[in-house]
Amino acid sequence: MRKVIMGNHALSYGAMLSRVQVIAAYPITPQTQVVELLSEMCADKVLDAQFIKVESEHSAMAACLGASLAGARTFTATSAQGLALMHELLHWASGGRLPVVLGNINRAMAPGWSIWSDQNDSLSQRDTGWVQFYCGSNQEVLDSVIQAFKVAEKLHIPAMIILDAFSLSHTYEVVEVPEQEKVDEYLPPFQPKFRLTPDDPHAFGGLTSPDHYLELRYKLQKDMEKAPALIEETGQEFQELFGRKLGLVDPYQCDDAEIILVTSGTAGYTACVAVDHFRQQGLKVGNLRIRTFRPFPFEIVRDILSQAKKVAVVDRNISYGHHGIFYQEIKSALYGHSPVPVFGYITGLGGRDITLDTFRQIIEETQKNDAPSERISWIGVKK
Amino acid sequence: MKADKEIKKKRMRLSLPPEEYMHSGHLACQGCGATLAMRYALKALGPRTALSIPACCWSVIDGPFPYSSLSIPIFHCAFETAAVSAAGLKAGLEMVGDKETTVVAWAGDGGTFDIGIQALSGVAERNDNIIYVCYDNEAYMNTGIQRSSATPYGAWTTTTPVKHYKNRPKKDIDAIMAAHRIPYLATANISYPEDLYRKVRKAKDIKGTRFIHIYTPCPTGWKTRPEDTIKLGKLAVQTCIFPLYEVEDGSTWKINIKPRDKKPVKDYLRLQGRFRHLNEEAISFIQEEVDKKWARLLKYEEVSPL
Amino acid sequence: MKKQEPTPKIDFKSEKDMPLAPYSLGLMLHNFTGAWRNIRPEINLKECIQCGICWKFCPDTAIYIENEYPVIDYTYCKGCGLCAEECPTKCITMVEEEK
Numbered sequence A: 001m002r003k004v005i006m007g008n009h010a011l012s013y014g015a016m017l018s019r020v021q022v023i024a025a026y027p028i029t030p031q032t033q034v035v036e037l038l039s040e041m042c043a044d045k046v047l048d049a050q051f052i053k054v055e056s057e058h059s060a061m062a063a064c065l066g067a068s069l070a071g072a073r074t075f076t077a078t079s080a081q082g083l084a085l086m087h088e089l090l091h092w093a094s095g096g097r098l099p100v101v102l103g104n105i106n107r108a109m110a111p112g113w114s115i116w117s118d119q120n121d122s123l124s125q126r127d128t129g130w131v132q133f134y135c136g137s138n139q140e141v142l143d144s145v146i147q148a149f150k151v152a153e154k155l156h157i158p159a160m161i162i163l164d165a166f167s168l169s170h171t172y173e174v175v176e177v178p179e180q181e182k183v184d185e186y187l188p189p190f191q192p193k194f195r196l197t198p199d200d201p202h203a204f205g206g207l208t209s210p211d212h213y214l215e216l217r218y219k220l221q222k223d224m225e226k227a228p229a230l231i232e233e234t235g236q237e238f239q240e241l242f243g244r245k246l247g248l249v250d251p252y253q254c255d256d257a258e259i260i261l262v263t264s265g266t267a268g269y270t271a272c273v274a275v276d277h278f279r280q281q282g283l284k285v286g287n288l289r290i291r292t293f294r295p296f297p298f299e300i301v302r303d304i305l306s307q308a309k310k311v312a313v314v315d316r317n318i319s320y321g322h323h324g325i326f327y328q329e330i331k332s333a334l335y336g337h338s339p340v341p342v343f344g345y346i347t348g349l350g351g352r353d354i355t356l357d358t359f360r361q362i363i364e365e366t367q368k369n370d371a372p373s374e375r376i377s378w379i380g381v382k383k
Numbered sequence B: 001m002k003a004d005k006e007i008k009k010k011r012m013r014l015s016l017p018p019e020e021y022m023h024s025g026h027l028a029c030q031g032c033g034a035t036l037a038m039r040y041a042l043k044a045l046g047p048r049t050a051l052s053i054p055a056c057c058w059s060v061i062d063g064p065f066p067y068s069s070l071s072i073p074i075f076h077c078a079f080e081t082a083a084v085s086a087a088g089l090k091a092g093l094e095m096v097g098d099k100e101t102t103v104v105a106w107a108g109d110g111g112t113f114d115i116g117i118q119a120l121s122g123v124a125e126r127n128d129n130i131i132y133v134c135y136d137n138e139a140y141m142n143t144g145i146q147r148s149s150a151t152p153y154g155a156w157t158t159t160t161p162v163k164h165y166k167n168r169p170k171k172d173i174d175a176i177m178a179a180h181r182i183p184y185l186a187t188a189n190i191s192y193p194e195d196l197y198r199k200v201r202k203a204k205d206i207k208g209t210r211f212i213h214i215y216t217p218c219p220t221g222w223k224t225r226p227e228d229t230i231k232l233g234k235l236a237v238q239t240c241i242f243p244l245y246e247v248e249d250g251s252t253w254k255i256n257i258k259p260r261d262k263k264p265v266k267d268y269l270r271l272q273g274r275f276r277h278l279n280e281e282a283i284s285f286i287q288e289e290v291d292k293k294w295a296r297l298l299k300y301e302e303v304s305p306l
Numbered sequence C: 001m002k003k004q005e006p007t008p009k010i011d012f013k014s015e016k017d018m019p020l021a022p023y024s025l026g027l028m029l030h031n032f033t034g035a036w037r038n039i040r041p042e043i044n045l046k047e048c049i050q051c052g053i054c055w056k057f058c059p060d061t062a063i064y065i066e067n068e069y070p071v072i073d074y075t076y077c078k079g080c081g082l083c084a085e086e087c088p089t090k091c092i093t094m095v096e097e098e099k
């Protein structure tokens, strides 16, 4: 069924179709519609789930962990300050191997208060052991929730679906809402490898000595390393059933490109418009939208980018004292594999629009210089 | 062990069920009250129980991975999340078809009075269907005896050295929980195991948030002799420092033990190294405060249901 | 109430033997806490009135009942002295452990 829905509701429909069993969430702009629609779905019994209306995001994640440990499929959604408040428990989820799925609306961190988009909230959680998907359309948001449960539950690793504030969360797009039976076929009920039950009592998460901790984390990383192949595989399966592709990355006109832009989120779609524009002018530009940020899709990123003459990474985030976070990741992926120069640009923080003109400036600067400078290139700063 | 034939006829009288769900080999200090609380509570709860345990002595007592001292399942959870971890666990169990298991949050005073109070208040306000047990050893023992808001007036801890002993009263967590109008709340004490057992049994059959606050002496943190643990518990009740009572629906107070001759608090304080520095003046101040609090409790009972 | 049998120690040869997450696979009964003891409780059964108080107050579940009498399990008894202190007939005495 085709529906015109906002990005936030795409998350809710994704959760509903995944037949989540326990939801615990706390409202924050620009996430509120996700949980409003889910609470209606629960009240109307369209969705057979318990919705725990907690008093904070911290408790939201804690409740999800308890429910997930019991073997239930669990979902929550938040943004910025809420995600930061959950931080300790994000580690608890991955370390406890609990496949919670979380929708995060990318919003800039305060102060000053901002409700507008940037990626510092989710990227600050980079090292918590969660799979991270950055989405570029409402359709992708809905589809990603379903795929995320499949991947997360198979690996016992939690997953985050990330979308931009407003430019996706509150933007209405036509979305194909898949049929429940087909989703059921794709995503069977959660069959955990372990769970808490009095029938087979275990103590979960107790004191772990240096004799064991290293091995447990080794296992987590080993399973994380299985994720890229699993994402490709489940994405393929998704395409067969639903006709839409869900890959690690989304390349556009990269094959013969001399300059490849690296983008994520909705900026990835604006970048495609920019690519068309430059190609009309005879400039061979391509765009690589990174969909899966954790685990980082090293191989495919290398394969695509090493064919270019130059790479321009667009970051809507910053690691203060270093550089853009995607920029660091791309450089480390290429290190020792390809000499292609990588240019890094920071723009769009706190919801500043990333427009065709932004990309024009980025392309111009990339063309102009032979090698990237040590200094960060900021785009759009009023100087 | 061989006994004479004649005395063998008599049956051993046990005032609690013989089943044990807490086993030997655990890591608690000698004479630890917190372990007795667990042992009694589990006898009342039975095998179809699940616990959430945040950071506290009990997360150590239970034993390290890959072991446990309990034959019921435990979710070792984040320090500040005992209540809501239990609520999530309960919801999850129900959604996978287990409606029967009693889910119990088991936290120390720090995890209850301080860092966990937000999540606890949220659970109580929603009346989530769990039992919350706070075993109260009146300080952060896991991290080496630092003051908590449950530490009583006058006590030494490593963060309230004798020259600056704690000069604020113990937070009245029971009044706070009663104000949430939860269906059942009780104070209990490891020196009164039958009373403790009865209260946990009673709580088990009630729906909604139930709160049980258990007094548990800590020889290590209180600088007491391990063999005095039970004596201290009895004195806490006989002096009215830790009265035993129940509150139903936040409105009906019932005091379980009213000592005929209240013992002076001095008898209680002098057994404990943590109060050794107190002078007569400080002791009489504590006595006055205890008297006032006891009088207030009697009033509550008298005028209830409120 | 019954005597507890020690449980085996769990050894992981490699990470492959370990569970996915840190969860317990056995009880702590391999941990013979009797080694912590400096003084040991001894019961004079002649004076025992079988009240069960010692059993009730043992924080280590180290007293079991056999033939209607309390028996101290020295494998686990930590020697806290609570049983001796609370015994109404004072028929438990704490004696120095010979080391």
Ligand SMILES: Cc1ncc(C[n+]2csc(CCOP(=O)(O)OP(=O)(O)O)c2C)c(N)n1
Binding pocket: B055, B056, B057, B058, B079, B080, B107, B108, B109, B110, B111, B112, B137, B138, B139, B140, B141, B142, B143, B148
């Ligand atoms: C967020 C967080 N802050 C601090 C700690 C350190 N910590 C662990 S246990 C504990 C004190 C526990 O005190 P209480 O709840 O009274 O239990 P007890 O140890 O006394 O049994 C502290 C401060 C922690 N684990 N997590």
Ligand code: SF4
Binding pocket: B027, B028, B029, B030, B031, B032, B033, B034, B035, B057, B061, B137, B141, B142, B217, B218, B219, B220, B221
């Ligand atoms: S420090 Fe106190 S509460 Fe903790 S195990 Fe030792 S005696 Fe028990």
Ligand code: SF4
Binding pocket: C041, C057, C058, C059, C060, C061, C062, C063, C072, C073, C076, C077, C078, C079, C080, C081, C082, C083, C084
């Ligand atoms: S001395 Fe303590 S540990 Fe040993 S049997 Fe007596 S009460 Fe139990």
Ligand code: SF4
Binding pocket: C043, C047, C048, C049, C050, C051, C052, C053, C054, C055, C070, C086, C087, C088, C089, C090, C091, C092
């Ligand atoms: S407390 Fe003393 S009298 Fe009672 S059963 Fe134990 S040894 Fe016997």
Ligand SMILES: [Mg+2]
Binding pocket: B108, B109, B110, B136, B137, B138, B139, B140, B141, B148
């Ligand atoms: Mg404490």
